[in-house]
Amino acid sequence: MKVTTLGFDADDTLWENERFFKLTEERFTELLIDFAEPYHLREKLLAAERRNLKVYGFGIKGFTLSMVETAIEVTDERVPARVIEQILSAGREMHAHPVETLPFVRETLEQLAPDYRMVLITKGDLFDQERKLAASGLGELFDAIEIVSDKTAETYSRIFSEAGESPENAMMVGNSLKSDIVPAIAAGSWGVHIPHDLTWALEHADEPAKAKQYRRLNNVGEVPALLRQIM
Amino acid sequence: MKVTTLGFDADDTLWENERFFKLTEERFTELLIDFAEPYHLREKLLAAERRNLKVYGFGIKGFTLSMVETAIEVTDERVPARVIEQILSAGREMHAHPVETLPFVRETLEQLAPDYRMVLITKGDLFDQERKLAASGLGELFDAIEIVSDKTAETYSRIFSEAGESPENAMMVGNSLKSDIVPAIAAGSWGVHIPHDLTWALEHADEPAKAKQYRRLNNVGEVPALLRQIM
Numbered sequence: 001m002k003v004t005t006l007g008f009d010a011d012d013t014l015w016e017n018e019r020f021f022k023l024t025e026e027r028f029t030e031l032l033i034d035f036a037e038p039y040h041l042r043e044k045l046l047a048a049e050r051r052n053l054k055v056y057g058f059g060i061k062g063f064t065l066s067m068v069e070t071a072i073e074v075t076d077e078r079v080p081a082r083v084i085e086q087i088l089s090a091g092r093e094m095h096a097h098p099v100e101t102l103p104f105v106r107e108t109l110e111q112l113a114p115d116y117r118m119v120l121i122t123k124g125d126l127f128d129q130e131r132k133l134a135a136s137g138l139g140e141l142f143d144a145i146e147i148v149s150d151k152t153a154e155t156y157s158r159i160f161s162e163a164g165e166s167p168e169n170a171m172m173v174g175n176s177l178k179s180d181i182v183p184a185i186a187a188g189s190w191g192v193h194i195p196h197d198l199t200w201a202l203e204h205a206d207e208p209a210k211a212k213q214y215r216r217l218n219n220v221g222e223v224p225a226l227l228r229q230i231m
Numbered sequence: 232m233k234v235t236t237l238g239f240d241a242d243d244t245l246w247e248n249e250r251f252f253k254l255t256e257e258r259f260t261e262l263l264i265d266f267a268e269p270y271h272l273r274e275k276l277l278a279a280e281r282r283n284l285k286v287y288g289f290g291i292k293g294f295t296l297s298m299v300e301t302a303i304e305v306t307d308e309r310v311p312a313r314v315i316e317q318i319l320s321a322g323r324e325m326h327a328h329p330v331e332t333l334p335f336v337r338e339t340l341e342q343l344a345p346d347y348r349m350v351l352i353t354k355g356d357l358f359d360q361e362r363k364l365a366a367s368g369l370g371e372l373f374d375a376i377e378i379v380s381d382k383t384a385e386t387y388s389r390i391f392s393e394a395g396e397s398p399e400n401a402m403m404v405g406n407s408l409k410s411d412i413v414p415a416i417a418a419g420s421w422g423v424h425i426p427h428d429l430t431w432a433l434e435h436a437d438e439p440a441k442a443k444q445y446r447r448l449n450n451v452g453e454v455p456a457l458l459r460q461i462m
Binding site for chain 1: 283286288292293296300302303306308310311312313315316322323358361378
């Protein structure tokens with residue numbers, strides 16, 4: 001079936017995101033260097049994030065709360081309030097990080113926008129995602145913006161039915177196999193994986209290498225050629 | 232113009248919400264009773280919430296982070312980590328609070344749903360609002376759900392144009408003069424204020440008593456009679 005709708009993930013597909021989490025995580029391990037080894041700390045933090053996902057959902061605020069929780073845990077409640085304050089401060093600074101679009105993004109979206117229904121599909125803090133979209137200047141290139149709490153096959157089925165013709169006429173482009181690719185393919189859409197150097201540990205999944213509607217590209221700039229090829 | 236679309240706020244209009252914030256705030260003042268007077272603490276917390284609104288947006292996670300920040304501030308960094316842990320725990324519990332629909336809500340929505348385009352318009356944490364909507368069992372009574380980061384005249388203008396016929400054909404029902412009523416009237420819609428005993432200090436605004444399309448009701452159960460009256 002002809003692809004008439006394109007879905008794009010935002011974080012680490014259109015602009016840098018995970019990098020700011022990693023930088024904050026580094027600062028976090030430095031703040032607690034007297035109490036725990038960086039490797040051990042990162043393990044504990046990831047465990048807290050995993051545990052809290054069903055309470056906090058995705059995003060910077062949940063990440064900040066998980067850092068505070070981990071700092072208390074690894075120090076056996078001995079962490080000074082001054083360190084907690086610095087963790088809060090690091091979290092607040094993440095909310096103001098610059099939005100750097102990835103290579104080929106703007107020109108490719110501008111090229112595709114006249115010919116396709118363009119949908120941005122992103123998860124995380126509503127407020128923060130809106131800020132980043134506004135700062136990116138890419139908003140006007142999309143026909144619909146969907147900020148969702150999680151990305152499942154049902155999510156793609158609903159969005160591509162509402163904002164496009166049907167899931168079968170849609171292609172999802174993103175860096176997370178778990179959130180962008182596997183569920184989109186399950187919904188009957190194309191899944192186009194564009195790996196990013198940094199991908200959060202909780203976003204990993206096996207590559208659906210045998211799926212007919214799966215492709216892996218090097219960057220967003222290769223999407224137009226793929227669309228011509230599968231037409 | 233004939234009202235064909237009804238917008239409903241959720242927190243403290245359809246179900247209890249502010250009560251859980253107040254209960255947590257009480258617990259917060261008890262945890263810090265050795266360091267600061269409750270009144271002083273509440274003032275400081277409100278100041279932190281106000282300051283952080285543009286960073287965190289609305290919702291429980293931002294509230295939790297503001298409590299931690301305030302605890303550090305009022306104790307001059309002497310707050311024990313154990314107390315911070317209890318604040319985090321109180322915040323996590325808020326995410327699991329039961330959803331209690333307010334009197335007359337379910338039967339009134341059921342009565343109105345066949346005859347109007349029904350839109351739920353709520354702000355706050357995306358993830359938490361979805362949880363509450365699911366727990367309320369009211370989701371199927373709405374034609375559209377809009378979880379937004381803020382409620383301005385533009386928000387109502389957009390939503391009532393997309394989900395209904397036009398802002399002029401819409402009525403917004405809610406407990407917050409600032410978020411539900413004043414901006415809806417500015418968008419050209421009706422604004423129906425249903426006061427709640429507890430309303431967050433940052434949601435206050437003057438009553439638009441002179442606006443033609445403004446009404447105040449005692450509860451959601453009075454909406455159908457108002458609709459008959461203004462027809």
